[in-house]
Amino acid sequence: MDHYHAGIALGLAIGLLAGFLFVAFLFKRKVLDMHFDERQERARGKAFQYGFFTLLISAYAYAVSDMVLGRWCDPMAGVTLCVAAGMCVFAVTCILKDAYLSLREKPRTIMTMFALLSSVNLGFGVLHHIHPGLVENGVLTYRAVNPIIGLATLVILVVYIVNYLLRPREEEEE
Amino acid sequence: MKNLRMKAARAALDMSQQDLADAVGVSRQTVHAIEKGDYNPTIRLCTAICRVLGKTLDELFWEG
Numbered sequence: 001m002d003h004y005h006a007g008i009a010l011g012l013a014i015g016l017l018a019g020f021l022f023v024a025f026l027f028k029r030k031v032l033d034m035h036f037d038e039r040q041e042r043a044r045g046k047a048f049q050y051g052f053f054t055l056l057i058s059a060y061a062y063a064v065s066d067m068v069l070g071r072w073c074d075p076m077a078g079v080t081l082c083v084a085a086g087m088c089v090f091a092v093t094c095i096l097k098d099a100y101l102s103l104r105e106k107p108r109t110i111m112t113m114f115a116l117l118s119s120v121n122l123g124f125g126v127l128h129h130i131h132p133g134l135v136e137n138g139v140l141t142y143r144a145v146n147p148i149i150g151l152a153t154l155v156i157l158v159v160y161i162v163n164y165l166l167r168p169r170e171e172e173e174e
Numbered sequence: 175m176k177n178l179r180m181k182a183a184r185a186a187l188d189m190s191q192q193d194l195a196d197a198v199g200v201s202r203q204t205v206h207a208i209e210k211g212d213y214n215p216t217i218r219l220c221t222a223i224c225r226v227l228g229k230t231l232d233e234l235f236w237e238g
Contacts, residue, residue: 037199037200037201037204037219038200038204038215038216038218038219039200039201039203039204039207039213039215040201040204098201098203098207103199103200103201
């Protein structure tokens with residue numbers, strides 16, 4: 001392993017560790033919470049099923065596209081695309097069934113976090129696009145990971161907001 | 175099938191869906207889904223609702 005790839009591996013490891021510690025901190029501060037009621041748990045189980053099958057199908061679709069079209073995408077970007085597809089299906093299904101946020105999570109706080117996460121990742125995507133570029137020799141590089149995550153979180157955020165705005169008002173209290 | 179008896183029992187106690195949801199430890203949407211007939215609660219949740227609303231299982235959930 002040369003210095004360049006060792007640097008990438010170290011950067012990824014540090015990024016993952018930082019992400020893990022941040023999420024653990026949010027759980028400790030009760031910003032994130034995993035207490036769902038029985039209807040939500042059932043809905044989330046179904047959503048997880050849809051997300052899992054989306055992940056399987058997209059992973060095979062990615063592998064087949066790589067075989068047929070040749071290398072068009074860095075494996076890291078490809079895997080992130082598949083995970084983002086599965087995550088989006090899971091999250092959107094949960095949102096449509098009113099089972100995305102737990103009983104103790106505050107919608108405004110969570111959606112603000114999503115907006116921040118999305119804008120930071122999309123911002124990195126724009127920076128990478130300007131220099132040195134997301135695509136090299138026709139191959140989508142690992143630098144596309146940030147904009148893919150940014151897009152996925154943006155989709156979840158938009159679906160949450162649109163679902164909230166379109167929900168009939170009389171449902172609030174009948 | 176809508177559960178109008180549960181809705182009436184809740185209204186009689188002047189409770190909102192959110193009040194009932196908080197009392198039994200579920201989300202407001204879950205109470206709404208039960209009243210609308212979109213969700214069949216477990217016996218555990220049914221008894222919790224009955225206890226809060228001061229009704230029996232038969233009075234609220236038996237479709238005789």
